[in-house]
Amino acid sequence: MIQVSGFHKSYKDVVAVADLSFEVLPGQVLGLLGPNGAGKTTTMRSIAGIIPPTLGRLFVAGRDVQMDPVGAKQQLAYVPDDPKLFESLTVWEHLRFVAAAYRVGEFELYGKQLLEQFELVEKRDALAGELSRGMRQKVAICCAYLHRPAAILFDEPLTGLDPRGIRTMKDSVRTMATEGAAVVVSSHLLALVEDLVTHLLILHRGRSLFFGPAGDARGAFAATGDASLEEVFLRATEERVG
Amino acid sequence: MHPLVMLYRLQGRALYRRMTRNMRSLKGVLLGGFGVAVIALWLAPSLWQAYRMPRTDPAQVRAVAPVIMLAMSLLALVTSGGEKAVAFTPAEVDFLFPGPFTRRALLAYKIGKALAGLLFSSVLMSVVFLRHAPRWPQAWAGLFLAMLFMHLLSMSITLVAQSAGERAYTRTRKIVLGAILLAVGAAVWPALMKGGRPGFFEVARMLRESRLGAVVLAPLEVFGRLFTAHGWGEALGYAALAAGVNAVLLFVVFYLDADYLEAAAAKSQAVYARLQRVRKGGLSAIGGPMKKARESVPELPYLMGAGPIAWRQMTAAVRNSKGLLFVMLILAMSVGPLLFSTKPGNSLTGAVVGSMLWITFIVGAWLRFDFRGDLDQIDHLKSLPVSGAAVSVGQLVTPTLLMSLCHLAIVGSVLGVMRRADPVLLTAAVLCVPFNALLFGVENFIFLLFPTRAAATPGDFQGYGRQILVFFAKGALLLVVGGVVGLAGFIVFKVSGSLVGAVGVAAGLLSGAAVAMVPAVAWAYGRFDVAGDVPA
Numbered sequence: 001m002i003q004v005s006g007f008h009k010s011y012k013d014v015v016a017v018a019d020l021s022f023e024v025l026p027g028q029v030l031g032l033l034g035p036n037g038a039g040k041t042t043t044m045r046s047i048a049g050i051i052p053p054t055l056g057r058l059f060v061a062g063r064d065v066q067m068d069p070v071g072a073k074q075q076l077a078y079v080p081d082d083p084k085l086f087e088s089l090t091v092w093e094h095l096r097f098v099a100a101a102y103r104v105g106e107f108e109l110y111g112k113q114l115l116e117q118f119e120l121v122e123k124r125d126a127l128a129g130e131l132s133r134g135m136r137q138k139v140a141i142c143c144a145y146l147h148r149p150a151a152i153l154f155d156e157p158l159t160g161l162d163p164r165g166i167r168t169m170k171d172s173v174r175t176m177a178t179e180g181a182a183v184v185v186s187s188h189l190l191a192l193v194e195d196l197v198t199h200l201l202i203l204h205r206g207r208s209l210f211f212g213p214a215g216d217a218r219g220a221f222a223a224t225g226d227a228s229l230e231e232v233f234l235r236a237t238e239e240r241v242g
Numbered sequence: 243m244h245p246l247v248m249l250y251r252l253q254g255r256a257l258y259r260r261m262t263r264n265m266r267s268l269k270g271v272l273l274g275g276f277g278v279a280v281i282a283l284w285l286a287p288s289l290w291q292a293y294r295m296p297r298t299d300p301a302q303v304r305a306v307a308p309v310i311m312l313a314m315s316l317l318a319l320v321t322s323g324g325e326k327a328v329a330f331t332p333a334e335v336d337f338l339f340p341g342p343f344t345r346r347a348l349l350a351y352k353i354g355k356a357l358a359g360l361l362f363s364s365v366l367m368s369v370v371f372l373r374h375a376p377r378w379p380q381a382w383a384g385l386f387l388a389m390l391f392m393h394l395l396s397m398s399i400t401l402v403a404q405s406a407g408e409r410a411y412t413r414t415r416k417i418v419l420g421a422i423l424l425a426v427g428a429a430v431w432p433a434l435m436k437g438g439r440p441g442f443f444e445v446a447r448m449l450r451e452s453r454l455g456a457v458v459l460a461p462l463e464v465f466g467r468l469f470t471a472h473g474w475g476e477a478l479g480y481a482a483l484a485a486g487v488n489a490v491l492l493f494v495v496f497y498l499d500a501d502y503l504e505a506a507a508a509k510s511q512a513v514y515a516r517l518q519r520v521r522k523g524g525l526s527a528i529g530g531p532m533k534k535a536r537e538s539v540p541e542l543p544y545l546m547g548a549g550p551i552a553w554r555q556m557t558a559a560v561r562n563s564k565g566l567l568f569v570m571l572i573l574a575m576s577v578g579p580l581l582f583s584t585k586p587g588n589s590l591t592g593a594v595v596g597s598m599l600w601i602t603f604i605v606g607a608w609l610r611f612d613f614r615g616d617l618d619q620i621d622h623l624k625s626l627p628v629s630g631a632a633v634s635v636g637q638l639v640t641p642t643l644l645m646s647l648c649h650l651a652i653v654g655s656v657l658g659v660m661r662r663a664d665p666v667l668l669t670a671a672v673l674c675v676p677f678n679a680l681l682f683g684v685e686n687f688i689f690l691l692f693p694t695r696a697a698a699t700p701g702d703f704q705g706y707g708r709q710i711l712v713f714f715a716k717g718a719l720l721l722v723v724g725g726v727v728g729l730a731g732f733i734v735f736k737v738s739g740s741l742v743g744a745v746g747v748a749a750g751l752l753s754g755a756a757v758a759m760v761p762a763v764a765w766a767y768g769r770f771d772v773a774g775d776v777p778a
Contacts, residue, residue, distance in 0.1 A: 048340040051504040070342045078340040084332035084514070086249075088256035097252055100245035101341045127256075143337070 001182045002151045007056035016042045017206040024182040031197030032186040038203040040186045044153045048078040061150040077149040081156040083140035087129035102147035114142040133160040151182045194229040202236045246351040277707030285369045292372035300470035307466030308459040309446040318396045327509035335510045380477045384469030387484040394491035401500040425454040547628030551636025555611040574651035591666045594656045611640040613686045630764035642678045649674040676752035683759025690766035727751045
């Protein structure tokens, strides 16, 4: 699971995220929503141990990201927005490297399954530099799943994917959550993630506007119980601006 | 096997694969062979000098080497302010930073990767500088360890800065810089008091002989001593000492365990953005990213579609590179006074024409406000309802105008200090616009036929070969056209005795050649396949 407590990140006088607390339990899929510059990527990169928090504590699978970064990262996968691959390595070599990095013993069978699942079998020996944006995204997702992490962070995972890729991606997220992973998905494609998320965290200018089950957000911000996620998001952020 | 060691292996295999991939075709073999031949030709004069001419006096090398290293260290210290960070590639940031690796492991990986690059470059440099060393192994070892020292020093300074915090580091840096400059000043002061103007060798000698200078230079001495060592025993001793100095820096790097990941990730993003700008255009890559659309260029007439294309490129040039264009213009305008101050009374014509040629080759590669900077936008250009010829004309206007402005500024500044109308310079002024139009026409024609994104990476002999071949092809084409134009002008001058007539004919022919390049560029643009793989 992922646990964030009193997280605060500032750059000199600019506050990127202020006093943020939330947790994502195994099996939950948290939708991290917010307008551009709300602090979504900063939050994810801090959980991933790339940028240190100014204040607060972050845990992945019970391990403190600051105190035990390697232990926390061993349980985590992070797929950034527009992932950059090693251009001169092949798709399969990326899996090999990730398997070695996360000490996955017999990765070949699962690696092949992932390539089949994401329709990358024909690209197995292709250089990453020759792949399209969507295929690079798929490779990064396969790499993320390979060590069966306890927590997964996706930053805009659907951008660049074709409809089948989106379907596969969403199914795979559900499967990972069912198997016990805590998943965080940040996306602006609200209609596409609507049926995926179980919980919501709405950020605006670095502050949390809402955190809780997705159904509760409808009650908090929308007039009707069947309001779309887009409507909830717009109402939440509009109310704040007003 | 440790995963980071595996990554080395995979990347090494990838490099080998890239080098050998194209060797299966005849074109690849020829390009690779050509690249190797060019490097061999580059190194051959150094080898000839080393074995046919007397070697440099080791005492002289020992006196100069530590001072050069001190100067480079000071440069590293001076430029270490602001947002310096250990640079990782975007893929390393995305895969290794969130991966189960300690910060120290990632630093070790980074240093190991740098070692591979240093091994390659130190072998080349050791051949280039062989005539200053008694033996090659010593020359290579000295250069390798000295380059490693500079790399580790730069890394240590960056990590110290990140550990200490910006304000404390800036204060300490000023104190250290002040102390070193004080040491240099104290060493040179007696000579200055006697009214002397010591040169570099003299300053180096005085600095070494002063007590303070000797202390500052002490850790750097060993590298020069290793480079000039005669016997194996002596070389091994100095190699051990140099390795010891590097080990101290290595200890600092690992002991600090600075939290560099955030700064390195930000730096990586900045480097990646710069790389993208390098791929789009030379000049704009050197400056920072565009922040606000402040400057604008007046709209140009439609001109069958060429006007808007030229307007777009001019706007990009003004917005992305205003500062550098300004510096370029100032430099061009200062050529006259500079040359006049060094050669008062002499004819400046030869030097000016040389400067113009030099600037043409250097600046021409920067002024990529044409197809060369639009590689990622060609599909968009092709979708416009504008003919290929009009697109080509529009693309060629901006670099032609900028380069001509630069040439005219040089001629103007020189004529200003000479205070007389030099016929050769006036001819150059008349011919510069059609010449530049032809030059950029040829540049773009060859680029569209053989597109390439970035400079060759170390060990990419095919990349070197391709670049040199393209360079020769451009030079040959310009030489042929220039030769015909020059010959025609000469014949007219001989027959009619009129310089104006000769220049007029040359300008007409040059303009004709430049105009003839337009359909050629348009043809190359038409056959450019946007879906094709562009060599990186």
